[in-house]
Amino acid sequence: MASDSAIQTLLGLHRFGFGPRGDMPSVESADPRGLFLADLEKPPLLNDPALLGSAEAARAVETAKESRPLRRQRVPAVDRSAMPGPMQAENSSEPERTPEVAKRQRAPAPVKRMELFTLESQARFDKALSVDVGLTERLVWFWSNHFCVSAAKGLVRPYCGPLEREAIRPNVLGRFKDMLLAVESHPAMLIYLDNARSIGPNSPAGRNRSRGLNENLAREILELHTLGVRTVYTQADVTNFAKVITGWGMMPARQDSELGGEFYFNDRMHEPGPQTVLAKTYPDKGVEQGKDVLSDLARHPATARHIASKLAMHFVSDHPPEALVESLAKRFLETDGDLKEVTKTMLAAQESWDAPRTKIKRPSEWIIGCLRAGGVQSADLKTMGLSLTALGEPLWRPSSPKGFSDDSATWIDGIAQRVDIASRLSRGLPVEPPMAFDRVLGPLASEDTRRAIARAADRSQAMALLMMAPEFQRR
């Protein structure tokens, strides 16, 4: 008989991680909670020297598009204090810039958008395959979906990976405020939700031209990123907040060989004057006005509640216990949005462990789980791409800024498609099915499941049945 702690460990690996690896000895722990708490001490950064920063990527794409050399011209005065650097978490451990890196940043070799996307996807999938416990990596995926952008908008494509590495990863165990500031000032988001082209009607640029305000980003920050829909804001708050963040954009990549592709606050596009958002008036301090609003949004009780409920839904249950959501929201407010503390509270709560294992894994999490179970070290991008598209969750390509849905009802219809995919993924895996079964499902599996897998016609079918077992589909 399996010990209680072995069962809890397995349950935790499926619920809070990407599932156990079938080719590695079972993770042993007398203290399952401690195992996951320890995972929170590992910084979830992804330092792959092959990956470019967002601005480098933008310039590299630009050089690939045009053979003409980069030149400096018509560069508006740059407010360096407005760069995203200071907006990052203070403790974000930026890798040291080696001379080589610094050189490449000045003159990036030409790269096509698609190549960058390929490198980024590979790094992301392989990271999820290599982690042992996987909780922090799941947090990265959670937040990346919360603050999603879409590669369907071509200009966003080279930034999808960098957004996650630069704005999400350094902050998933830091403060929500820092992540919020880093994301909303990231070129990926500013382009995706059209803010880079939004112009204050009374700004110098607005007065000279027929172009003007676009409220897309402001609305989605309030509705999706912070307070949550139907909470405390009005249409006037949306419009005023949109004015506050006019001027938040990026330096065009081709315009500046050093700063092209970086966040850039363009004072000439910024709506002058004070603005009132949620009954508080913010004096016009240029880019600081927007930072002030974001800081207040980040610590609003509605935001705490929104984030708490999304986290509990993602990890625990489509209908999480109210007590759990309450305690997460409370911790969020007590700690000024310290996401590590909020995660610890989730792990400490008995409800997080006791909830029945009924939630269907999201397609991407399920596929990574399949590959881990099958002992795969590196993902085949073509298979990943086809499979995720077939299941309705193409990487970094949600159909709306709300991101991919998180409830079982959305994904259960894809079960039939998953059979086809499992049949393909299960061929030629470097694991012995009985051993993989013990490590991946073991005591979680029903007798029916155990028997079905044991009686499979061949190894490949045994692995396909394992991947399709109810206890593997649900967490």
Added chain:
Amino acid sequence: MTIDLHATSRRQLLFASGVMFAWAHMPKLARAEGRDPRLLVIVLRGALDGLAAVPPVGDPDWVRLRGDSALRLDGPTPALSLDNTFALNPAMPNLHRLYKSGEATILHAVSTPYRERSHFDGQDVLESGLPKPGAVDSGWLNRALSSLVPGDSVRRSQSGLAVGPVAPLVVRGSAPIMSWTPRRPANNEDTVMRLLELYRHTDPALAKVLEERLGLAAIAGAGPAVVSMDNKERDIGAAARVRAFFAQSAGSAAKFLARADGPRVGALSFDGWDTHANEGAMNGRLALLLGALDGAIATVKTESGEAWKETVVAIITEFGRTARVNGTEGTDHGTGTIAVLAGGALKGGRVISDWPGLADQMLYEQRDLKPTQDLRAALKGLLKDHLRVPDAALEASIFPGSKDVRPLEGLVG
């Protein structure tokens, strides 16, 4: 809300008699006497700009509001005239033809009861049929299916159909739904059989999904409409891909609905209508999307064959967009918009609208086309007159809280 559930579905009968995949091979049921109506709902996600799709060319304020991006009858890309007030976006010649032959109806200045501007809440209200957004797990089309008595041709065909990897909320609920995504054939029947056996013992919800899907696969394999286009597809450009995707989704839905023993109601959704920047109503993105939608409507007609004359396609969206163009040649979230009905069962050739006008003081909250008719009136009218859903169910379970919204009569016939 009470929902009328008829427990004995054909799927259960099949299991009881031990026949696993016979759904598609059942002897064709004799077509019921009289009508055998079909309803396909297409949800346009992202909020369609109704003013750009069906421009009010006869409104004196139209060109003033939209400027150069206002479609006109005499513009560089002339709109297709519908009546004295309205015209159709020129990307939709098929819909125009159907309109002229009485097989299409347009509702203008229409909206759901939702008055905020969140896509996601707006879609909840649009699809759930409830007056307010919130935690909803079933759609009005599914509940309509539940309300039909067994023996009625719509109910007898027992299931709703959903096309695409994720079933739209409008068709989700307790009435059985078959969902279909075109797929490449995989040689894994034995694995599927073993899984079905396992699921039947351990996880009935998974068993249900898998089994229903298998029944559909057999039908789709029967003809050329659902063909894999993967290799050639890559070469024909993004625009053509969108067109092909729309046509394939709608075409396979039509094909299922056209079958004598197929489902009678279905739903699918198309994304991409959230045109905040560079909307392109004449030559750009929106024109492309409308063109693809137009092609999808034409494909439904072709694939329906004889069933077209008993078909209604209802094309609906969560809300409209701002009446004025925003600062980036696009439009932001608004309120009033259009709905399009197409199908041989319609008494069409009309734009139904209590036109509020576009003068500044007539705009909703000084920014949006003011909604003057409730979309639920048309949907209730269709369910009542086309599918013969009982009045009591329309108000009690399908569109709760809609007592004051009278079904719009005379849409079909």
